[in-house]
Amino acid sequence: MTKRVVATVVGITLFLAAWELFVRAFHVRKFVLRAPSTALAHLWKFRGDFASAALVTIQHAAFGLACALVVSLVLGAALSASRFAEWAVQPVLTLVQVVPWVAYVSSVVLWLGAGDRPAIFMVALACTPAYVFATVDGMRSADPATIELLASVDASRWEVLWRVRLPSAAPALFTASRFNMGFALAVAYFVEGANFSDEGIGSIGRRAASQSSGADALWASVFAMAILGFMGLIALSLLERVVLRWHVSQRPTAN
Amino acid sequence: MSRIVLRDLTKSFGALSVVDPLSLDIESGSFVSIIGPSGCGKTTLVRVIAGLEPASSGEVSVDGAPPREARMRKRVAMVPQQPGLLPWRTVRSNAHLLLDVNRRANPNDAADAMALLHEVGLSDFLQAYPHELSGGMQQRVALVRALTLHAPLLVMDEPFAALDEITRTEMRGMLNRLVEGRGVTVLFVTHSITEAVALSDRVLVSSPRPTNVVADIAIDLPRPRSVEVEDDPRFVELCAHVRHALHGGMRGTSETR
Known part of the structure; x- marks a missing residue:
């Protein structure tokens, strides 16, 4: 475990150092790339602003993810029970996934108004397909022997869902969460920049990008998002270790 | 009163007949094995008796009630493979x-x-x-x-099939200890002659699909049974008996030794 932490720190440090050297050695233009030291200094200088913006962004991402998860569990449970429903809904979800959401964000903002609502809505919409697919696959992967066993004592569909299918879907849902975590933050950042409000890290980034002196703030917002994503993944890993302690993925590996 | 009664039971999936008209009475408190070649429809028969699959025709009663009802009252306990x-x-x-x-x-x-x-x-x-x-x-x-x-009825569908021989021997001894004196009726599906004879009061030998009972062999070994029963000459004799019935039932593949 400690070895792993050391490896992570070494990897990130080397990456940042290479970046820093590159920017300094080749005098890269400001908006193209800022040295990590410059961006981090800016982030530190305005840490109060960034912290309150981060709270907003975390809320957008977290509420959006939570909504997506709830909708997906209900929808996924229904779809895993019916092939026909699955075949009917899958193309729609695939469309939601492949159509560039960036294209219709402005329309959503017009519809839902400025502020939190379009951000949360877009995060939820963007994260739903992956969660639904994970729920359906996970629930279908439940051990048929156990399901037959529960049928032999006349367990209700609800009991089978709650006691067997839902926990069977947990590993797939965690995998989808890793993917959705980064996605949710990206969508939140973008919509915050597009929703005519001045809350969230995205709005800092947007304002910075439109000012000629904004390169430091822009890159500081990039680093702020990186830190949020990193913290989110750590939180997810900790949760996974508790919830999935029975699962193959959590067993100690020979090392 | 926990016996299984089958009267002219048949089960088919479309044109495929899996269980031929089958009539059978299983005494309360007895341990009955069904032994037969792979794919002979034993599992289907067990699922019909456990109320997981409706019969195509004929009557089934478990504990004096239709299997579905026995299942709803949790009167059938299953041990899957x-x-x-x-x-x-x-x-x-x-x-x-x-x-x-x-x-x-x-x-x-x-x-x-x-x-x-x-x-x-x-x-x-x-x-x-x-x-x-x-x-x-x-x-x-x-x-x-x-x-x-x-539950008055315990249904076991090849529960030891995936285990190694040493473990299976242990499991036979343990199962005998557990069910003897509990008054439970056991319906046990197996591929193994040794297993069937060591555990049962009665061994039903099934033909290849569609399932039909070609021999009904009483196992008169004393109880309680320990693992040593398998050294008994009578045990060896009964095993041979079951084996002949089994191979006689599998027309075309019969061999005598």
Whole structure:
């Protein structure tokens, strides 16, 4: 475990150092790339602003993810029970996934108004397909022997869902969460920049990008998002270790 | 009164007939094995008796009631071929699974899962997860899980098929100890002649599909039975008897030794 932490720190440090050297050695233009030291200094200088913006962004991402998860569990449970429903809904979800959401964000903002609502809505919409697919696959992967066993004592569909299918879907849902975590933050950042409000890290980034002196703030917002994503993944890993302690993925590996 | 009565039972899937008209009475408290070649429809027969599959025609009664009703009252306890343990539940909580669902139908005299786990030698593994257990231990949990229901009928579908020979021998001894004196009727499906003879009061030899009983052999070995019964000349004799019936039933592949 400690070895792993050391490896992570070494990897990130080397990456940042290479970046820093590159920017300094080749005098890269400001908006193209800022040295990590410059961006981090800016982030530190305005840490109060960034912290309150981060709270907003975390809320957008977290509420959006939570909504997506709830909708997906209900929808996924229904779809895993019916092939026909699955075949009917899958193309729609695939469309939601492949159509560039960036294209219709402005329309959503017009519809839902400025502020939190379009951000949360877009995060939820963007994260739903992956969660639904994970729920359906996970629930279908439940051990048929156990399901037959529960049928032999006349367990209700609800009991089978709650006691067997839902926990069977947990590993797939965690995998989808890793993917959705980064996605949710990206969508939140973008919509915050597009929703005519001045809350969230995205709005800092947007304002910075439109000012000629904004390169430091822009890159500081990039680093702020990186830190949020990193913290989110750590939180997810900790949760996974508790919830999935029975699962193959959590067993100690020979090392 | 927990006997299984079959009257002219048939089961077919479309044009494929899986169980031929079959009539059978299974005495209360007896241990009956069905032995037959792979794919002969034994599992289908068991599923019909357990109320998981409707019969195509004929009558089935379990414990004086149609199988569906027996199933709704949790009067049939199953031990499947794969233990089907839930990987997120500990041994103790897996043993309790059948009592945790459809609670309204729980019997008043549900057996104590802890005592049973102790009886099968799993006292030290109560908090272990299934992946930490050997195949034999997992199947013991599955057996305890079935016995907690205190059901008059125990249905076991090749429960030891995936285990190694040494473990299977152990499991035979343990199963005999567990069911002797409990008054439970056991319907046991197997491929193994040794297993059928060592465990049963009666062995039904099935033909290849569609299932029909070609021989009904009483096993008159004394009870309680220990593993040593397998050294008894009578045991060897009965095994040979079952084997001849089995190969006689498999027309074209018969061999005598």
